[in-house]
Amino acid sequence: MKIVVCVKQVPDTTEIKINPETGTLIRDGVPAILNPDDAIALEQALQIKDENPGTAVTVVTMGPPQAQEMLEECMAMGADDAVLLSDRALGGSDTWATSNAIAAGIKKIGEYDIIFAGRQAIDGDTAQVGPQIAEKLGIPQVTYVKNFELQDQSAVVERSLEDGYEKLKVKLPCVLTAIKELNVPRYMSVRGILRAAKTEVKVWNAADIGVDVETVGLKASPTNVFKSFTPKPKGTGVKIEGDTPKEKAANLLIALKEKHII
Numbered sequence: 120m121k122i123v124v125c126v127k128q129v130p131d132t133t134e135i136k137i138n139p140e141t142g143t144l145i146r147d148g149v150p151a152i153l154n155p156d157d158a159i160a161l162e163q164a165l166q167i168k169d170e171n172p173g174t175a176v177t178v179v180t181m182g183p184p185q186a187q188e189m190l191e192e193c194m195a196m197g198a199d200d201a202v203l204l205s206d207r208a209l210g211g212s213d214t215w216a217t218s219n220a221i222a223a224g225i226k227k228i229g230e231y232d233i234i235f236a237g238r239q240a241i242d243g244d245t246a247q248v249g250p251q252i253a254e255k256l257g258i259p260q261v262t263y264v265k266n267f268e269l270q271d272q273s274a275v276v277e278r279s280l281e282d283g284y285e286k287l288k289v290k291l292p293c294v295l296t297a298i299k300e301l302n303v304p305r306y307m308s309v310r311g312i313l314r315a316a317k318t319e320v321k322v323w324n325a326a327d328i329g330v331d332v333e334t335v336g337l338k339a340s341p342t343n344v345f346k347s348f349t350p351k352p353k354g355t356g357v358k359i360e361g362d363t364p365k366e367k368a369a370n371l372l373i374a375l376k377e378k379h380i381i
């Protein structure tokens with residue numbers, strides 16, 4: 120079985136700063152990590168590999184040269200192969216352009232039975248890239264996967280919903296996006312670290328993956344960021360005092376009446 124896992128290097132913070140002129144993320148000076156949902160996607164791929172000898176797991180990312188460190192971490196966890204899609208022509212891509220590049224990279228990787236992605240990246244936060252890759256490769260997709268089982272040439276998955284889950288059987292090849300309920304990612308192993316040190320990350324540019332440069336990068340991105348800002352923090356709250364719930368409720372009532380809210 121051949122599995123591809125899409126992984127993204129993200130800033131280790133939820134306080135994202137955005138360049139007001141270009142609308143792109145400012146990454147300088149912020150430590151970078153493997154996107155948490157992608158670690159879960161990778162763990163699922165590695166569990167399949169553990170149970171099905173002969174399975175090969177390839178991790179792929181589109182990003183700047185420093186994303187190579189994250190790919191080495193993925194190999195130290197157990198991935199067999201790693202591909203970095205890196206080119207100035209890809210810089211500034213929005214989700215549509217990003218998925219064009221990644222779909223082209225996956226086509227170059229060749230055969231695949233399952234493509235895993237995280238549900239969402241903690242910086243961009245759109246949850247669009249996984250589904251868009253499936254569309255561009257013309258294969259089925261299931262998002263929000265919280266449970267996974269292989270059955271012959273199909274995956275039987277539980278897809279999380281707001282008020283429960285649905286159980287779906289999907290034919291391979293397919294794209295599955297992982298959520299945190301799916302598993303707990305493993306740590307890197309010493310054997311993995313040594314193997315990662317000996318395995319070279321493949322670095323491919325736009326020409327290598329044969330992507331039309333008119334469909335990638337900032338200029339090709341249909342998303343326009345008109346304005347971006349960090350919302351002002353809310354004022355401090357008020358603690359309603361009282362010895363009993365009844366007294367607290369009475370004090371709340373007084374406070375609301377004083378402010379003419381009720």
Ligand SMILES: Cc1cc2nc3c(=O)[nH]c(=O)nc-3n(C[C@H](O)[C@H](O)[C@H](O)COP(=O)(O)OP(=O)(O)OC[C@H]3O[C@@H](n4cnc5c(N)ncnc54)[C@H](O)[C@@H]3O)c2cc1C
Pocket residue numbers: 125126127141142143144154156157179180181182210211212213214215217221235236237238239240241242243244245246247248249337340342343344
């Ligand atoms: C005009 C514009 C310019 C932008 N320029 C930049 C830029 O220069 N640099 C930048 O980092 N962001 C840039 N962005 C943000 C960019 O759109 C997103 O970071 C990127 O397309 C992924 O979207 P997301 O973070 O919402 O991922 P989501 O859709 O939330 O990610 C879901 C999953 O898809 C996979 N995935 C997502 N991105 C990648 C990736 N790069 N490689 C491999 N797998 C991936 C992962 O498995 C991830 O968990 C720009 C956005 C706009 C609108």
